[in-house]
Amino acid sequence: MSRRIRKELILEGLDCANCAAKIEAKINELSDVKTANLNFITKTLTIEISDEDKMDSVILKTKDIIKKMEPHVIVKEKIIEKVSKKVLMLMGLMCASCSSKIEERVKKINGVKNAYIDFTAGKLIIEANKRDFNRITKEAIEIIKKIEPEVDVLDESKNDKGHKEHSHSHGKGDNKKELIRLLIGASFFSIAIIFKFSFWIEFILFFISYILIGGEILLRAGKNILRGQVFDENFLMAVATIGAFLIGEFPEGVAVMLFYQIGEFMQDLAVNRSRKSIAKLMDIRPDYANLKVGEDIEKVSPDEVNIGDIIVVKPGEKVPLDGVVVEGKSMVDTSALTGESVPREVKVGDEILGGFINKNGLLSVKVTKEFGESTVSKILDLVQNASSKKAPTENFITKFARYYTPIIVFAALALAIIPPLVIEGAKFSEWIYRALVFLVISCPCALVVSIPLGFFGGIGGASKRGILVKGGNYLEALNNVDTVVFDKTGTLTKGVFKVTEIKVKNGISREQLLEIAAYAESYSNHPIAVSILNEYGKEINKDYIESYDEISGYGIKAVVKGKVVLAGNDKLMKKENIEYEDVDAAGTIVHVVIDRKYAGYIIISDEMKKDSEKAVRELKAIGVNKTVMLTGDNKKVADSVGEKLGLDRVYAELLPQHKVEKVEMLEREMQTKGKLIFVGDGINDAPVLARADIGVAMGGLGSDAAIEAADIVLMTDEPSKLVTAIKIAKRTRKIVWQNIIFSLGIKGIVLLLGALGYATMWAAVFADVGVALIAVLNSMRVLNVNNI
Incomplete structure (x- = not known):
């Protein structure tokens, strides 16, 4: 297979989407160019050739x-900032508090641009210059081993796909060994409790049981103290249980350690289960591609397939890459990407995307994108990297956890020392016991584990419904939507225009007009231009077009067969001082002028989407204050659409820059501190998508521009998916806040009861690991989005 050479150019000042499409088409016609792709949003032209x-x-x-064109x-030439990603798999990382410490320290390594831990997936993602990776990786592993010595660190790029993550916490062995050790320790504990022995025999039995159950915790606590890691759960449990032994509470010291270990074990199982559930949600990555080589078919990795290659997709197989069907007909299941349960038919000439599942027919597909640029790859990358954009609630909990534990530890120290010195008759042993209760409660794991899990589960669940959310910050922002602003064409309407009427003036025939x-209109890719070309239905000889100028927001000025032609809206007629017929019709009017003589007009109509009315109605039902439509279309058409849908406001005949101005005006008018959403097609509306609090791209399936421009991508053409996204966000926030209130509430109550002498260490252990386990299990409910 030939090696392709890629070059990227930046086109500064490119502000016409239609011109961008024409430039891309012309460059693709060059004989030495394999592919050329012009991204209008980033103004980046990517050219690939075979011969350097x-x-x-x-x-x-x-x-x-x-x-010539612009x-x-x-x-x-694009100067590529050589920032690459290195993904390290942290096998057995179960301590969320420790993961925050690792993330914080790795960020401080010289040369690291950004680093974050995806605790849910058990990965550390480092962004840095590729040449520094060896040094940075070495330093990162040293930090990980210092904080969590038992965690195995694997380089994802070198990791064998068959390697299965072993689930352990803080370096514990596999589940079987863990259970055996706990059972033996519990047996010694039971014998000491049931049978009456002398003091020393009882002490020996409790001590053996304690060492079997909690020996590794004591060992890790000692190692961590030597490394300067004092306030972690190993140290806290060691101090609490050793303290119980010192004041003669042997049974309670062992029982608390046993309960703690069982709770940790179950919490680890719950976290692993949730990780697997989320991984299953995103199980859309294809494993192989059937590459056609001559008359043979070779099974290869999707990464090895080039643009233009032919792949064969058999019934029941996952489509590995984006392409166009060149042979065969079949039904495909698109639910993994769009959330739609109804299979879709594909035939020769139809586009097909990686991640679809072929149901029945044999398909031959010509590949149009390499795997790294394919839709499925971008979706996976977006969802998996969503953890880098943390919600405000996540950031708050991370900061809260940093101060919470030391404060509780010093409160425990004060509780152990001060009351016996100032209260007459108070015993040190009683107040030390109360202080030990404080120590057991002081680990914030319940919050630090369950909250990121809740947000990541919400993002994963949304993607299963065909909604891509680029980070927890955007998911949380959806809870406070005040105003939703829609584009019209392609968003609320289908964007499939059809010529419905042609009126001629001054002696010209209908066919001539x-x-x-x-x-x-032949150089334009605007839906209106396409509808005129479709109605004409004949081949266009581009040699007849001597010049062409697209006037954004007005129309076209061209020289065709030696005649100066104007084709556009009322504003173009006024701009050029042409006398025209003012048409009162519910459709888009294209006036045509030949050599400054009015020749007539063409009426083009668009069709409303089926669920647009439902989307607007449901948005109001869930608390959105204002729904607005912005369009470049004429006022009569816009008002007609707005009235049918029940929109609060409609602004028509807007140029692209006017849309930004209207959005800024609407933001100033908002009475609340809520968010403004703009919903557009992700291509022509890029400036407004970027300006809004949350940019939502409609119908973004397979659209690179939409995926790049927006914060949220609705992968089907249904406006009602926005309502689903908001409902998922509200459900996620509800579950996250349930965990926060429940965790802090239980800990607060037990802290108070412990200080007053009513709570035992049993209650304290429940307030720690018991609450964490319940919070993790509660977070998993966010994955169930089918009933939303």
């Missing part, structure tokens, strides 16, 4: 094409 020696020639030709655009309009 021809790159300079291709760049020169490319610059000529750009200069003379004001400045072309610069349609032909001249089709030639004038």
